[in-house]
Amino acid sequence: MSRMNQYSLFLGCTIPVRAQNYEASTRKVAAALGINFIHIPNFTCCGYPISSLDEETAEVMAARNLALAEKAGTDICTICTACTGVLTETAQALATDEAKRQHVNERLKDIGLTYNGGVKVKHFARILYEEVGLERIGAKITHPLTGLRIALHYGCHYLKPHEIYDGFDSPENPHTLDELIAVTGAESVSYMNRMRCCGGALLAVDENLALKISKEKLDQLKELGVDAIGLICPFCSVMYESNQKKIETTFETMYNLPVLFLPQILGLAMGMDAKDLGFNMNRVRANAVLEKIGIN
């Protein structure tokens, strides 16, 4: 339903407070590629943390955000994959199930909103791949990241459950993010079990178990000698980056492995300033990455 290249940017709970580098780099890359973001200052939690407790409440929470985007006349662009999952699933359910939409609107009436079912939800990476396209992105690359070895972590909610994602990429053997990395000149390193979850959803339930799950991948990537992990979700970054030190101390190991968000990688290749891309906020210093690609 959106005007071409115009989206309401849905930030969710974590990014505005804990991953401003992700937001900043997303906005910079979007602007350079002609994507316009509408700002809705009163978006609220997508509903993901509540879905484990009460599905109905989570659905209504998601619908509130969809209603706000509909009011603004736009589709939604997400950058957290958990938000992508909940909002996409709800948008799809409400687009097809009239009875459910009526029920949800009964609840939304209490806060003066209605949702008519027209909003589409897409993750920024999917928009880059499908709407902008590799060719247009390629044309903006001025500083190829030759020699940089990135281990992509797709995460879980960018592609699963497959029913809600229109088959735009394969959950078992995806390629869309790899192609976005390839266009920058960097290498997307292949590794075993790369589709494995970061364990983030368990952090609040069993911290030690969640850290152990993340540790497995960090161990693997350390052995492979990659330059950085590439992410499209802030909670995966909470696990691999914010908790990297904790994993190091708890399990007596050492990684010093930089963790970058996809727009940060794209932005560097597009000749943008590392500071503007929020590199100062990366908790594991990425100086080695910048040096390797000839930026100081």
Place this chain on the structure above:
Amino acid sequence: MADPIRIDKNTLRFCDEVLKTPGGENLLRCFACGTCTASCPVRETDERYNPRRIIRMVLLGMKHEVLRSDFIWLCSTCYTCSERCPQGVHLTSIMRALKNIAVREGIIPPSFRMQTKAIRETGKLYEIEDFDNKKRARMGLPELEKKCPDLEALISQGNLKDIK
């Protein structure tokens, strides 16, 4: 040594409850092949969490054991099991349904209670404070609303109204 499992009319009652909960509809399709368990990233790290075992326990009506266990809360919602299940059981949705049923019975991990409280008070998991908006402004990022009362209004009308 474990006790024998009692199969009686109560067995079907819990099955029925799960079947009627949104997401639990395909429970009876499971033929215990174990693909879910072999694919599970949590089980790989901790054998306590075993999706096939949980489904079996539900089918045998072991409501008490399932709802009072901590293992239903260990699902990381990665959907790998659901994607690979040859029978379309939709395990991730069943795990969600089990957690929803547990909450209805008053069982909720403390961290989830705290998250619900935060969302009711501010509209988000992490409150936006003046400090955050100032930090955002320095990065050239637009200001965000600090507290939204809408979610208290929504949540207080639903099944989670007593979670404070």
